[in-house]
Every structure is written in C-alpha cells, then in structure tokens.
Amino acid sequence: MLQAETVQLLCLTAASGVPLFSRGSSKQLPFSVIGSLNGVHMFGAGQGALLSSCETERGSRVVWRVFQDSLMLIAVSGSGNNAVSKLHLHRLLENTWNCMVLVLGQDELANMRNVERLKRELRSCYRLIDRLLERRGEDQGFMGDLTHCADCLLPSHPAILQQALDSFTQAANSEFGCLLIQGRVALATEKWWRLAPQEVVLLSILVNLLSGVTSCDYPVFLPQGSPTVAHRLLCFQLLPSAFVCVLCGPSPSLHHVESELVGCFWSPVVETLRGCLEQGERSPLPPSVSLRWDVQALLLINRETRRSVGACPRARSHPSSEAQPLSSPGRRWELLRHFYTFAVTRYFTSEEASTSPDSSTSATAHESLHEEFSGGFTHQPVQCYLVTDECKCYGLQTPQHQLYLLTDLSVPTFALRSVATHTLNAVTATTGF
Amino acid sequence: MASSRLEKRSTVREEGEKSEEFGVNDGSDTESTASSYSYSDYSNDLEPEWLDDVQKNGELFYLELSEGEEEAVLAQVAASQSAATNHVRFSEKEAEIITDEGKKRKDSNAKSEPKLKKLAKILGRKRRPSQRRGVDGKDSRTSQQPASILKNQTGQRAGLVVQQLHLKDVCVYLNPKKLGSTSPPPPEKGGLLEALLGVVHRGGDSKGQMGERLVIHGLVPHSPASKCAQILIGDALVAVDDVDVTSENIERVLSCIPGPTQVRLTLETAGAGGGEVDSAMFRPRALPQVSQLVRLLWGEDTMELQMSVAHIPHIVMYLSLKLDSESSQEEQEILYQYPLSEAAAQLKGVRGIFLTLCDMLENVTGGQIVSSSLLLRKQLVHVGYWKEGANLLVIGLPADRVPLLHLQTVVEGVVRTLRVMYGSLDSAFCEAENSPRLDHFFCLFFQQLIQPSRLSDGSGPSSADVSGTLFLDGLPAVRWLTLPPDIKVEVDTVLSDFESSDFGEMSEDSYDMRRLYVTLGSCLFYKGYLIANHLPKEDLLDVCLYCQHYCLLALATEQRVGQLVVWREVFPQRRTQSSPLTLHLGYCEPHARYFLVIVGLRHFMQCVLLEAGGCASPAVGSPGPDCIYVDQVKATLLQLESLDSAIEERLCTPPTPCLSCADWFLPSATRDRLDGIGSSPILNRLTAAIKPPSPSLIGRTLFGEAGSGVGPVGLKGRRPSPQRSLSDSGSEGRGETAMTFTSGHSPHTTPDSARRIPPGGSRRDSLGSGGSDGSGSSGGLFKIPRLKQPNPFYLGSLRKSLTDRESEEMQNILKLTAGVENTLFHYVLMETVQGIFIAPTHREVSQLSGSIHPQLIRNFHHCCLSIRHAFQQSLPPRERRGAERPQASRGLGPVKEHGILFQCKPENWTDQKKPPPTMTYWVIGRMVLEPVPQEFYVCFHDSVAEVPVEMAFRLSFGLAV
Structure with a gap:
C-alpha cells in the first residue's frame, strides 16, 4: 500500500x-x-x-x-x-x-x-x-513548480547589479543571463525573461541543485524554446547561495569566463551582492516595503511577466500582546499553496494558455481535460477570501497581478479587502513589480 | 385472518363517511370545510379512480392533471389516436384483481343493477376494494370483458354509413366532480345529460316512451360538449363508450362515471351536411402542449426525450465485482444498465476501467474510489462510484452539466433515494421486475440533470439555472416558506388532527383489532414549499428526496395537479440503519415496515409516513394503498384549501428581507427604462396602493417616510456606486419622490422609485396579517402611520408578539443590509437541524425581472456549489460507506466563511467612448456551528462593507418554525 x-x-x-x-x-x-x-x-x-x-x-x-x-x-x-x-x-x-x-x-x-x-x-x-x-522547497517558499511563475527576489538596489549582469552576459557572448540569490531569480536579462516560465523555473531548480560547485558547464535543452538543440548553461558561484548563470552556444569556454569575466564584472559589486544576500535571508521583498504586522504570508504574481514573489515574515515586526503566535513558516507556505490551488482551480485563471501558444497539440488537448469550474460563472470573479480556524486568506486578481494573502485571525473579515489592496499597492509602488 | 379484516374493512368504509361529517363539526372554520368536504363525497360513493393503477407489489403512482390541463392532454391524445391513459403504468401487466371482489361488491353496491355495474367497470374500470390484497390474488376479470358485444356494434356502424347516416366518435372529458355533491339534477332540468355533458335534450312529454333517440336540441355554453366543437345540434347520441344509450338509460349510464375521465360518444349525424362532417376535419384546436415533465411522469414519450440526449455521454451501471470465471457469459457482470444510447455503449465498453480502478485503488491507497474523469469524444465525463457489498454503482455524467465538485453529492443523492425506495441498492438492481421502474427512474434523473429546460415549460423562473437546481437539490434540506403564525398554527392543527389517527373507527377502542398503520408524521407542501413538517429531519429528507426525484415539488408549483396519489413501501434511512446512539439508550426502532403516502390536490401536497408493525398490526405481503388513509389525507388537504388564499397572500407579499435587482445598480445604455417601468408589477401595485385611500394623507406619509427609510436618490442621477448618491436628506426626498411618482418619466429616478416600492407594497400587504390581531383589517392601513418609520418589510409574522417599541426596532433589523440603500440580491439560509432552507420565493425572484439579475442568480448558485464544497470538506466525516475519514481536516483546514467578489459588465455595451460601467457584488457563504448549525449564503452589492454574521442572525431571526 x-x-x-x-x-x-x-x-x-x-x-x-x-x-x-x-x-x-x-x-x-x-x-x-x-x-x-x-x-x-x-x-x-x-x-x-x-x-x-x-x-x-x-x-x-x-x-x-x-x-x-x-x-x-x-x-x-x-x-x-x-x-x-x-x-x-x-x-x-x-x-x-x-x-x-x-x-x-x-x-x-x-x-x-x-x-x-x-x-x-x-x-x-x-x-x-x-x-x-x-517538496523540500515548499518550506522555503518556492512555488514555481506549482504556479509556473519564476520565484523572484526583489533587491533593494537593482540598477548596479543589473548593469553588471548585462555587461557580463554580453561579454560571455550571450543574451541570456541571470542572477540567482537564495535560489530565487534576483535579476535576469531581458531575453532570459522571454524564456517560457516553466523553463525559468526549471533552470532555477537546476542551478539550486548545483549549490556545492563553484562553476559548471551543463548542456541543457529548452523544453519550449529549443527541445532538440542543446545549449550550454554556464554557472558560477559568486558568493555562497549567489549564482550567476548564462545560456550560451559553443563559445566561450567555461575556463575563459570563469578566469577572466567573473572577477572582472562582479568583484566591483560584491558588497552590493552581500547586501542582497542578507536581505534575501530575511525576505525576498526589499526592506523598504512595509507590510502590516498581521500579514502572515503573501504571494504576489505578476500575470504579465509571469514572475512571482513570496514573503513570509520570520517574526512579528510589530509585536503585539493580542497577536496569536505565528505558525511555522513551513505551515504558512503550505497554507498559501493550498489557497493558491483553491483559488486558481475555482475562480481565477492561471495563465497557462497565453504563455505557451506554440505548445504541442497534446498539451492543448490536455488543457481541456481540466474541468474549468470557473467557466461556469457568468460574471468574472475578481476577489475571494476564506476564513478558517487557523488564518484568513484573501485572493485578489487585477488585470496585472494576483495577490494571495494570509493574515491573522484578528483581522476583521470586512477589513481583509483593504488590507489586501493596501498590501498590493505597497509592494507594487515601492518595487515596481 | 384476511377475510376477517376484509369484513372489518367494509364496515369501516361505510363509517368513514360518517366520520367526515363529524369532522365538519369539529373544524374551526365551519363554512369552508363543509363545502370542501362535500367535494370529496363522490369518492365515497364510488371507488377511487386510482385503484386501477395499483401494481402487483402494492405501489401506486397516480397523477391526474387539473381539469383544464387534462382536457388539453386528452384532446391531444385523441388526435394522435393513441390510448387515453391519464396515469403512469409502471408495469406492462394489468394489475390483478383479488378473488373476493365479487363478494365485496355485493356488500357495497348491492343496490345497483348488475348491468350498470358492468357498465361502470367499462367506463371507469376503477373498482377495487380498498384493503390489502393478497399477494396471490388471481385475475377474475374474464367475466368482465363484454368487449365482444361492443365490437359488433362497431361493425354495425359501417353499415349505417351506407345509409347516409354518418356515425362519428367524439371524445369528451367529463368530470363529475364539477357537479358537486348535490343529488343528481332532476330530470326536469335536463338531468346529468345537461349538467355533466352539456347536451340539451327535450324529450317531449313521452315519458312512457321507451328508448327515445337522444337528439341533441341544444348545447350548454362552456360545457364539455360545446367545447369539443364536434357535437352539433341535430346530432343524435347513440352510444357512450360503446354502450347504447337512449333517453331511458342515459342518466344511469352517466351517473356511473366515477370520476374525471374521458368518454367516447358515438353520434349519428344526419342530413346532407353530414357527409362533410368528417372526423378528419375536426382537428382539435391548437392547445397548449402539456409539459414534457408530465408526459415523462406518465411514462409516455420517453423515447423522444432519450433520443435528444443520446449524443451526450451519460450512463448508470450496476456492476458485480465478483466475476464468476466459470460461466463465460458475455456482460454477465452488468446487473443493470441505462440508457442504451451509443455514447452510453462506449462508456459501457470501458467498464473494465471502472472495475479495475475500484479494485486496485482500494488495495493501493486504502480508500474507495469516488470519482474519475475521462475524455470521451472530446467531452469530459466524470464518473462517480458507489460500492455496496460486492457490487459497484457507476454513474457517468458530462462535466459541463455536473462539476466534479458536486458529483459526489449527486451520487449520494441517487443512492439514498434508491435506498429509501428499495431498501438497498442490491434489492433495487438485482430484481429483474424492477428494471422498467428503474429505467423510468433514471430517465427522470438524467433528464433533470442534462436538459432540465425541456422538462419545465420554460415558464419557470429559473428554467435554465442548472447550477441552481444542483445546488438547491443537493442541500440536505427542504425549501421552507415562513407563514404568519395564525396560519401556521391552523396548518399545524389540521396536520396534528390527522396524525392523531383519531378519525372515527380508526381508534382502537371501536374494534378489537389493531390498527393497520400508525402515522409517524407528515409534512405539507404548498407549491413546492414546505409549510409544515411533523417528521423527523432524516425522514423528511428521505421523503423530500423522493419528491424531488419525481419532480413532484416542481409539478405542484404550477396549477397542474388535479389529484396525485402515491403509495409505496419505503425504507427510511434513519429507521433501517440504527445509529449507535439509540442502542446505547436501550431503545431501538421497532421491527416494522414503512409506507409513504403522498396525496396532492392542486397546489397542496401532503406526504405521510405510515408504520405497519410496531404497535400497529404487521403488514403481510405487499399491501396496496389503503383507501381510508388516502381519503383522510385528501380530506385534510381539502380542509386546508380554505387557507389557500392566505398562503397565496403570503407568497404575494414583498420579499421578507427586501431584495434588490442587480439591474438597478447598473445603468445600461441599451435598455429602455420606461419600458421596464410599464411592466414592473411592483410599480403597478404601488399605484394601486396609492389610489384608493385618500392620497394626500397616505401619499405624504408613504413618500416621506420612504424617503427617510430607503433613501431617495431623486433626480440627482445615478452613479455606479449607489452609496455615493445617498447624501440626500429625507426632506429633500419628500418633495422629489412625490414628483417622481406622479411624473414617473425621468429615466434616472425610475429605477429608484421601483426600488422604493416595497415599503408601499408591503404596507398594503401587511394589512391582512396586521388585521388579524383583532381590530379589523381595514383599520390596519391607518394604524400604521403612528409608527415613526414606515414598516419597509413584511412584518406580519413577527410583529404581533412584540410590543410597539420592539417592533420599531424590528423594522431596522429586517432590512438586512446596513446603510440607507438596500443592497441584498439573493440569499439562501439552511438550517441543518431541521433540514430546511429558506430562499426568496420564485415569485419574488421573477418580480425582480431584469437582464442581469437572472445571470447573477445563476452565478450565485454556481458559486454556492463551490462554497458548500469547501464547507463539506472541512466538516467532520459523515458516515459514508462505513469508512472513517481522518478526523483532521486536510488542506486549508476547517473553512468557516468563504466569499467571492464578482464583477459584471453589461452585455452589448454600445457606447465606444466610455468604458462600460461595472457592478461588483459579493457572494458569501458562512457556516455557523453554534448555537444551531446553519449554512448561510448571501449575495449583495459591493457598496457596503458588511459583516455577514449579522445578516445571518437577522435572517434566521425571521425563520420561525
């Protein structure tokens, strides 16, 4: 059995x-x-x-x-x-x-x-x-395998790092470059973001698997982009749990990139990277984003770019006597996954069809296997909430975003909506996510 | 034993009439009951008309339409030359007649002449004694078939045609009930011929003349004869149902017609014009088609309905999991299967999948399979499973009709219904004689799920609302209609009187016999709403499942049921499955058998659960319907008919929590508002309400208070969010609203005026109930202004028990939403303990006509399916298939409240420049476990930040049971 x-x-x-x-x-x-x-x-x-x-x-x-x-x-x-x-x-x-x-x-x-x-x-x-x-990643809040949106980390000062990444990628004869911090995509070149979301998610998982090595050269086929022609994935450890990777053709060699390019482009910004790592240990969101103290966890998905960012505060930023003790982050991530599944299968749309129009016919036939419960609605569901014994969940869908929020039970139900919209505004306004 | 009971029976029957007369004196409302009792007298004189439909196993399903509709059907049937059946026959064989029928007849009908008796049999074929018949009864009908003689007559007819005397057959529908109970009309007035048939025959003074020809001298207007348009003055009536008639015997012949039935008149048409009077020319006039549902219930016309869904994959199979490998018979594991369409055959072809999965998954995962999904002909089909013993019930349904979330509820419903009807799935499916009945059962089942719109006439308020049907039928509850307490008390009293089984000779004191049945309880439906229930919850649900399955509730909603009699043995869930609790208490249900009696008259329908065994005498064999009990139920219903108008009035009142129509919140460019006003029933009612009493006084208070109570928008124009437009003060509203009503042409204000009407209408409607607290109903109208605020909603049931101060508080309560404007669109409240739910009545919904509102309600119901599913998953495991579900809930944990916000935009938005306005509304479900388990679903406009808890409590406050 x-x-x-x-x-x-x-x-x-x-x-x-x-x-x-x-x-x-x-x-x-x-x-x-x-x-x-x-x-x-x-x-x-x-x-x-x-x-x-x-x-x-x-x-x-x-x-x-x-x-x-x-x-x-x-x-x-x-x-x-x-x-x-x-x-x-x-x-x-x-x-x-x-x-x-x-x-x-x-x-x-x-x-x-x-x-x-x-x-x-x-x-x-x-x-x-x-x-x-x-499912180990679930405890750390990786949802990409479920959402098919890349798990992101939003650095506080992306401009310098972005510049470094762009020129590094260019020097490596590639257009596809990405910086992963704590297993999350902190930065990527424009082309990297044009990969299919599933590919971005898989490449992130692949790089995470290589956490023990300082550099590697790995042949990969892109399931959507080039399923028959292999590319080289070059991957370099800049700092512990900070990796930069590029997708490139036959040249340049791994040795060349590692010995000449990495140090040249990344040593000037190593302090910024370190700051990013420290931030990443606390939360994928930059410290400038202030969440309400009673928000237990959140998942924000940008529907257009297919990126997602999750947050699960380690401790109360504003300790209060009446606040219930936080359950473990693992449990909160789990609840968030459940709530995402609940909302997406019943009310909201997952962006599967729009992103992979060129997917094979078997995939489209497969899509019809899913019963679209939301298809039975005559009007469009835009928000939903759940009150359970443990927490309150709020889901919100705008043309650009989807927000899934877990809050304390102490938040009044009628206030959930304003908490959610406030949170959405707070995150999007400060980070431009 | 049997014979002694027989004798008792016959005496009982005679005394039954007396007891009803006593009942008249006992009744509180003497006048109405007296008149209604006289109505039922015919059934005592003659055997009830449903006797012929009783099947061998004692079951009866007899449905007779009300007069108008039945005539339509009969005309249709006559046109199609098919047999005029007005009832369901489940078995192909004729019902058998017991051996001692002759003896019985001698007892009861000794006076009547043998010839007439025979005739009556031919006419009605409806004579059957009323006691339990032995199972081994033999058909003694051979002596009662004088068909050969009659056949000769038809032969003669051909000869007559040659002699220029054209004979024609005309079918007319006669209903002796219409005559009332009075003694047969005297011959001077034309007798039954004129009263019943509507044929005037002046036979001159030739009283001694034997066998005068019945020449038709005139026709009574609106009589059956004149309505059929084929009986002409000058024709001669030759025969009635192939029995020759003359002026001498016509009265006796007609008097033998026991109940509403169709008779065939043979007429002789003389003269030159007669040749043209060909029967082919007389097509019946275009008559409203009787609904498919009724025809389906009658067992007619199922083929056509089946054909229309044949391409949609659906199937039910009962499969044996134990394969006998020795006998290599094909398809031997299929114990039952329906239907036989091509798509079903494909599903049948893959039954190996179902069997394998059921077997394997239990081994692999330790749980029973409940559902699987497969793609058949590019259509997604969900298959539900139910394992009982070594057999497996498989039901396949298309995904677009039944969402996977709801499949399990549907399967559980079917299983429970079958268990109630047959005891267990095995006994339902494994007996070959059941299979035509099961075919009918599942035909109804699939038709209801797959094409519900074809079953209804399309006149139903939510004919296309599949999700609504799914959701409401899936609730473990019955739709409840709250009644004003005085009516409620009256209804309950009448039911209690009935349930006490104290009718006359039924008391055990009269005889040394044990009574045949004990009445366990009954429940009463009016137009499909439960208005009184004296049954335990589980029994009520069992009964209701049966009614739902046979669409009886929907049937009674429209004026259709002339008479409905259902009798069958049932196996109530609660009584057949003893719960461990009762064992602990040292009490167990008696080993008894249970019978369900359903009698419907017009809009009323009463379901009675009888127990045989226990303290009543045990049932032997398969007892058929007992006339005494059925008649008593009928008498109860007739007694209740006096309350018809009061209940109808309750249905006509504006919704108890005031409802808004979604369209009012969405200004639409395409809709012509003025058009909407003209047809608005509420507005019409309002104008009617304003006119009669002095307009100056009433109008002022009405409008002024309505202004402060509901919030006038006046001429300020409407914005998408109504809350913003509510800043007007009451005083401003006073002037403006008056103007609005008189002019009524401003397109902006009219939706508001329509919305404001409930106060006016409700005030008028509450007069009836207000008047019942003593001070004359007309005074009620003028009493109301003493309240500071108008009573915006129907308070009738509550106000009486409250002081004035309390009632003032109540007014605020019954408007459910906070804020000045009412924003509630729809609601469903389910009370789990009593097994009832309340929701706006069909009429309330249909009054809020609009283009978006029906969509909204459909959406609401669809959403409720999801909400309820979320609740169900978090509930402690029900006793399902004996397997214990893990106690801890999975996934998200116990869900207490769940809400979804919807956004809707008007269709066909033509204005390119402006973006279409949007309206947002919430659908919220909430489950309360304390103090009373309740589930509550509301749909309201987004403009209020509402705390639905309060709504729940407020609504349940109005639910006085």
Whole structure:
C-alpha cells in the first residue's frame, strides 16, 4: 500500500508499457499495480475513452498523461490529511516531462530506439525529478513548480547589479543571463525573461541543485524554446547561495569566463551582492516595503511577466500582546499553496494558455481535460477570501497581478479587502513589480 | 385472518363517511370545510379512480392533471389516436384483481343493477376494494370483458354509413366532480345529460316512451360538449363508450362515471351536411402542449426525450465485482444498465476501467474510489462510484452539466433515494421486475440533470439555472416558506388532527383489532414549499428526496395537479440503519415496515409516513394503498384549501428581507427604462396602493417616510456606486419622490422609485396579517402611520408578539443590509437541524425581472456549489460507506466563511467612448456551528462593507418554525 502523504511517479513507455523508472516513496508499488495502472489507461485509449484522473474518498489521486505519444507518466498520491491537489499532480507530470526534455532532449524521448539505453540515460534526470517530488522547497517558499511563475527576489538596489549582469552576459557572448540569490531569480536579462516560465523555473531548480560547485558547464535543452538543440548553461558561484548563470552556444569556454569575466564584472559589486544576500535571508521583498504586522504570508504574481514573489515574515515586526503566535513558516507556505490551488482551480485563471501558444497539440488537448469550474460563472470573479480556524486568506486578481494573502485571525473579515489592496499597492509602488 | 379484516374493512368504509361529517363539526372554520368536504363525497360513493393503477407489489403512482390541463392532454391524445391513459403504468401487466371482489361488491353496491355495474367497470374500470390484497390474488376479470358485444356494434356502424347516416366518435372529458355533491339534477332540468355533458335534450312529454333517440336540441355554453366543437345540434347520441344509450338509460349510464375521465360518444349525424362532417376535419384546436415533465411522469414519450440526449455521454451501471470465471457469459457482470444510447455503449465498453480502478485503488491507497474523469469524444465525463457489498454503482455524467465538485453529492443523492425506495441498492438492481421502474427512474434523473429546460415549460423562473437546481437539490434540506403564525398554527392543527389517527373507527377502542398503520408524521407542501413538517429531519429528507426525484415539488408549483396519489413501501434511512446512539439508550426502532403516502390536490401536497408493525398490526405481503388513509389525507388537504388564499397572500407579499435587482445598480445604455417601468408589477401595485385611500394623507406619509427609510436618490442621477448618491436628506426626498411618482418619466429616478416600492407594497400587504390581531383589517392601513418609520418589510409574522417599541426596532433589523440603500440580491439560509432552507420565493425572484439579475442568480448558485464544497470538506466525516475519514481536516483546514467578489459588465455595451460601467457584488457563504448549525449564503452589492454574521442572525431571526 502506498504510504500516506507521498507521491509516487511512474514512467513507462506508452506503446509497450515497459516501466522506465519509478520515483517517489521509498517503497515502490508492486509491478502488478504499475501494470494495471498503465493497463486501464491503455485499454481506455483503445476504446476512445481517455482516462485523465481519479480520486478516492481519502483524497489520494491518480493522474495519467501521455507525452509525445511515447512516454506515459503516472502520478499516484497517497491519502492523508495533507493530500496533494490534482493541480499539483498535473503540474508535476508536466514538470517531470520538461525535466526529462531539459536533460535528454526531445528527440531522445520521442523516438525511442533502445529501451534499456533510455533507462540508463534517464538516471541523469533523477536528481532533478527527486527535487520536484520531495517538496523540500515548499518550506522555503518556492512555488514555481506549482504556479509556473519564476520565484523572484526583489533587491533593494537593482540598477548596479543589473548593469553588471548585462555587461557580463554580453561579454560571455550571450543574451541570456541571470542572477540567482537564495535560489530565487534576483535579476535576469531581458531575453532570459522571454524564456517560457516553466523553463525559468526549471533552470532555477537546476542551478539550486548545483549549490556545492563553484562553476559548471551543463548542456541543457529548452523544453519550449529549443527541445532538440542543446545549449550550454554556464554557472558560477559568486558568493555562497549567489549564482550567476548564462545560456550560451559553443563559445566561450567555461575556463575563459570563469578566469577572466567573473572577477572582472562582479568583484566591483560584491558588497552590493552581500547586501542582497542578507536581505534575501530575511525576505525576498526589499526592506523598504512595509507590510502590516498581521500579514502572515503573501504571494504576489505578476500575470504579465509571469514572475512571482513570496514573503513570509520570520517574526512579528510589530509585536503585539493580542497577536496569536505565528505558525511555522513551513505551515504558512503550505497554507498559501493550498489557497493558491483553491483559488486558481475555482475562480481565477492561471495563465497557462497565453504563455505557451506554440505548445504541442497534446498539451492543448490536455488543457481541456481540466474541468474549468470557473467557466461556469457568468460574471468574472475578481476577489475571494476564506476564513478558517487557523488564518484568513484573501485572493485578489487585477488585470496585472494576483495577490494571495494570509493574515491573522484578528483581522476583521470586512477589513481583509483593504488590507489586501493596501498590501498590493505597497509592494507594487515601492518595487515596481 | 384476511377475510376477517376484509369484513372489518367494509364496515369501516361505510363509517368513514360518517366520520367526515363529524369532522365538519369539529373544524374551526365551519363554512369552508363543509363545502370542501362535500367535494370529496363522490369518492365515497364510488371507488377511487386510482385503484386501477395499483401494481402487483402494492405501489401506486397516480397523477391526474387539473381539469383544464387534462382536457388539453386528452384532446391531444385523441388526435394522435393513441390510448387515453391519464396515469403512469409502471408495469406492462394489468394489475390483478383479488378473488373476493365479487363478494365485496355485493356488500357495497348491492343496490345497483348488475348491468350498470358492468357498465361502470367499462367506463371507469376503477373498482377495487380498498384493503390489502393478497399477494396471490388471481385475475377474475374474464367475466368482465363484454368487449365482444361492443365490437359488433362497431361493425354495425359501417353499415349505417351506407345509409347516409354518418356515425362519428367524439371524445369528451367529463368530470363529475364539477357537479358537486348535490343529488343528481332532476330530470326536469335536463338531468346529468345537461349538467355533466352539456347536451340539451327535450324529450317531449313521452315519458312512457321507451328508448327515445337522444337528439341533441341544444348545447350548454362552456360545457364539455360545446367545447369539443364536434357535437352539433341535430346530432343524435347513440352510444357512450360503446354502450347504447337512449333517453331511458342515459342518466344511469352517466351517473356511473366515477370520476374525471374521458368518454367516447358515438353520434349519428344526419342530413346532407353530414357527409362533410368528417372526423378528419375536426382537428382539435391548437392547445397548449402539456409539459414534457408530465408526459415523462406518465411514462409516455420517453423515447423522444432519450433520443435528444443520446449524443451526450451519460450512463448508470450496476456492476458485480465478483466475476464468476466459470460461466463465460458475455456482460454477465452488468446487473443493470441505462440508457442504451451509443455514447452510453462506449462508456459501457470501458467498464473494465471502472472495475479495475475500484479494485486496485482500494488495495493501493486504502480508500474507495469516488470519482474519475475521462475524455470521451472530446467531452469530459466524470464518473462517480458507489460500492455496496460486492457490487459497484457507476454513474457517468458530462462535466459541463455536473462539476466534479458536486458529483459526489449527486451520487449520494441517487443512492439514498434508491435506498429509501428499495431498501438497498442490491434489492433495487438485482430484481429483474424492477428494471422498467428503474429505467423510468433514471430517465427522470438524467433528464433533470442534462436538459432540465425541456422538462419545465420554460415558464419557470429559473428554467435554465442548472447550477441552481444542483445546488438547491443537493442541500440536505427542504425549501421552507415562513407563514404568519395564525396560519401556521391552523396548518399545524389540521396536520396534528390527522396524525392523531383519531378519525372515527380508526381508534382502537371501536374494534378489537389493531390498527393497520400508525402515522409517524407528515409534512405539507404548498407549491413546492414546505409549510409544515411533523417528521423527523432524516425522514423528511428521505421523503423530500423522493419528491424531488419525481419532480413532484416542481409539478405542484404550477396549477397542474388535479389529484396525485402515491403509495409505496419505503425504507427510511434513519429507521433501517440504527445509529449507535439509540442502542446505547436501550431503545431501538421497532421491527416494522414503512409506507409513504403522498396525496396532492392542486397546489397542496401532503406526504405521510405510515408504520405497519410496531404497535400497529404487521403488514403481510405487499399491501396496496389503503383507501381510508388516502381519503383522510385528501380530506385534510381539502380542509386546508380554505387557507389557500392566505398562503397565496403570503407568497404575494414583498420579499421578507427586501431584495434588490442587480439591474438597478447598473445603468445600461441599451435598455429602455420606461419600458421596464410599464411592466414592473411592483410599480403597478404601488399605484394601486396609492389610489384608493385618500392620497394626500397616505401619499405624504408613504413618500416621506420612504424617503427617510430607503433613501431617495431623486433626480440627482445615478452613479455606479449607489452609496455615493445617498447624501440626500429625507426632506429633500419628500418633495422629489412625490414628483417622481406622479411624473414617473425621468429615466434616472425610475429605477429608484421601483426600488422604493416595497415599503408601499408591503404596507398594503401587511394589512391582512396586521388585521388579524383583532381590530379589523381595514383599520390596519391607518394604524400604521403612528409608527415613526414606515414598516419597509413584511412584518406580519413577527410583529404581533412584540410590543410597539420592539417592533420599531424590528423594522431596522429586517432590512438586512446596513446603510440607507438596500443592497441584498439573493440569499439562501439552511438550517441543518431541521433540514430546511429558506430562499426568496420564485415569485419574488421573477418580480425582480431584469437582464442581469437572472445571470447573477445563476452565478450565485454556481458559486454556492463551490462554497458548500469547501464547507463539506472541512466538516467532520459523515458516515459514508462505513469508512472513517481522518478526523483532521486536510488542506486549508476547517473553512468557516468563504466569499467571492464578482464583477459584471453589461452585455452589448454600445457606447465606444466610455468604458462600460461595472457592478461588483459579493457572494458569501458562512457556516455557523453554534448555537444551531446553519449554512448561510448571501449575495449583495459591493457598496457596503458588511459583516455577514449579522445578516445571518437577522435572517434566521425571521425563520420561525
């Protein structure tokens, strides 16, 4: 039996049903179960009924999806109090496929010649996939895998750093450059932001995985941008948990960039970087943004640029006697994830379709699998809130932004709306996010 | 045993009439009950007309339309040459007649001549004794089929045609009920021929003349004969339902018509013109089509409805999980399946998926599968599962009709309904004889979900509101109508009288017999609203599920039901599944059987739960409907009919919490406002209210106070946010509003004037109830001005018990929203303990006509589905499939309140220069567990920062049960 609150990810060949790998919980599902999970989907597909998902009374779910008619991915989530949402599982499958493309390229996956060889090659993706599965990032407030928006950090003084990044990237013969601080995108060149949001998210996760190394040269396929031609991802550690990376072609060499360019462009701004790191340890938001003391956590998404910034105050900025003790940041992030899922699946729109118009036909067909509950509304939902035993949640959608806010129970319900709009204004006005 | 009960029965029946006469004297409202009782007398003289529909297992579903509508149907049926059935037949076989029928008949109808008795059988075929019939009853009908003789007559007819005497058959609908209870009209006045049929025949003085031809000398206007337009003066009536009639026997023949029915008259048309009078030329006039729902309930015409949804994938299957590998029969695991459309066949083809998933997921995750989604023909289909024992119920529905959030509620509803009707899913599906009934059941089920608009006439207020139906039907509650206390008390008294089973001979003192049934309780619906309930909540829900499923509540909303009689054995959830609590208390429900009786008359419908066994005598076999009980229910309803007008008045009152129409908040360039005013029913009512009493006095107080109470906007023009435009003082309003009403042409003020009407209208309407506290109803109008503020809302039910000061406070309370302007659009309040909910009545909603408001309500209901789902997830686990859900809630934790803000823009915004105005409104749901569990859903305009808690409490304050 599947352990509670875990997710098992299965990958099989779509045509023959040969299992390629299984990641997730420590105890693997028996082969017969894997076989029948694949079998029901294949049987249905043969009869013209494409199985998409199912759910049990205790909240465990199974989600199927076939990619490029070659690989079948199945995610099975265990039951439990903290059940994984359907949206999360769907995103997980998509991210996993993108990971595999990122590492191996689409050709390798779509035109499978030797199953055994593919099995071996897929091992190189395990680290990345495991990172997606283990949900460790959730405690630190990484939401990119769920929102498909890049997790950002807003530095206080971006101008100097931006200049350094731009010229560094240019010197490295590239247009794609990015500065990651605490695993979040602090700065990026204009071209980098034009990558598909999923790609930005995946590249950030990939760089985070390399935290032990000082520099690396990694071949990557871009799942949306260039799924068949590999690029080089050059990555350099400037300070602990501050990385700069560029996407480039065959030149320049890693050694050249590391020895000549990095020191040249980044040593003048190392103090600014240090300041950024210190700020990043406290909050992804610059200190100039003053949040109300009763805001427990927030997630702000810019719908146009597909960036998101989250914040979860470590401690009360304004300690008050009647304030309830803050729950752990992990729990607050978790609540925020739940609330995001709740609001997006029911009321708000996630920007999936608008950003990837050139995505393959299988993806568009897949989109119709999602039941659009919000499609049943005759009028447009713009805000929503929830009052639970733990906290109050407020969601707000404007043409440009989406804000998800967690507040204390002490905030009166009717004041939530003004708290939310005030917070939105405070963040956008000071940072121009 | 059986025979002794039989004898008792027959005596009981005779005395039943007497008891009703006693009832008249007991009744408080003597006049009305007397008249209504006389109404029911016919049913005592003759066997009830529904007896023929009783099925072998004792079940009865008899639906008869009210007179006007039934005639329409019959005409239609006659036109299509099909059999004139006016009721549902679930089984193809004729119902059987018990052996001792002859004996019984001798007892009851000894006086009547044998020939007439036979005729009555032919006419009505509605004679059946009223006691429990033995299961092994044999058909003794062979002696009652004189069809061969009649066939000869039709043969003769052909000959007559040759002799230039054209015979024609005309079907007319006769209703002896219309005659009332008076003794048959004397022959001098034309007798029944004239009174019932409307045919004037002056037979001259030839009294001794035997068998005079019945030449039609005249037709009574508006009578059945003249309405059918095929009976002409000069024709001769030859036969009634193939029985030859002359002036000698016509009265007796007609007197044998037991109840409303269709008879076929054979007429002889003489003269040259007769040749042209071809029956083909007489197509019945264009008649309003009877709704699909009724035809569906009658079991007619299901094919066409099924065909129209055949392309939409939907299916119900009952599958066996235990596969017998030895017998290699195809599809042996399918115990039941419906429908047989192509799309369903595709779903049936993949049943292996459902079986495998159900089996596997239980092993892998330790939980039962509840739903799965699959893509079929590019349509997303959700499949709901319910496992009972070794069998699996699978229901597939298209996603655009039933959201996944709501699927589980739908499945649970079906399962519970089936359990109530059959005891368990196994007993429902595994018996082959049930399958035609189940086909009908699921035909109704899918039609309601997939194309609800076709079932209603389109006249319903929310005919296209699928989400509304889903949401309201999914609530574990019944729609409740609050009544003024005096009416409520009266209704409750009548029901209690009935439930005491004290009618005459039914008391155990009279006989040494145990009574057949104990009345456990009953509930009363008026136009689909529950107005009184004496049933425990779970029983009420069971009954209501049944009614909902068969659309009985919707049916009674319109004037349709001439008579509805339902009798069936039921298995109430509460009584069949003993809860652990009662075991602890040392009490357990008696081992008994339960029967549900539903009787509907016009807008009233009463559901009664009877218990056999326990302290009543145990039921043997499958007892059919008991005339005594059914008649008693009918008598109760007739007694209640006097309250019809009072309840109707309550329905006509303006909404108790005053409602606003969304369109008023959104100035629209495309809409012609003046047009809207002319058709506004409220405005009309207002003008009516202003005119009669001296306008100077009333008008001043009305408008002045309305100004201060509701907030006039005057001629200042409207802005999107009404709150901003409310700065006018009351004094200013006084002058302006008066002007507004007289002129009424300013496009800006008219929406406000319409909105301001509820105070005026309600004042007028509250007169009735205000008058009931003693001082004459006409005085009420002038009593009101002594209050400083006008009573803007209907206070009738509450004010009486309060002092004046309190009632002044109340006025502020009953306007639910704070601020000067009323901003409440819609609400639903569910009281979980009693299992009832209140919402604005259909009429209240339809009065707020507008283009955006119906959208808003649809949106509201759709949103409520989501809100309620959020509540449900956080509730402690219900006892579902015996499996315990983990106690701790998942995800977000227990949700107590949830609100969504919507933005709407007018459609077809033509003005290019200006951006379209927007109107924003909240839909908020709140769940209260203390002190009484309640769920509360409101929809109000954004302009107020409202604390919905207060709204909840205020609304529930008005809910006096």
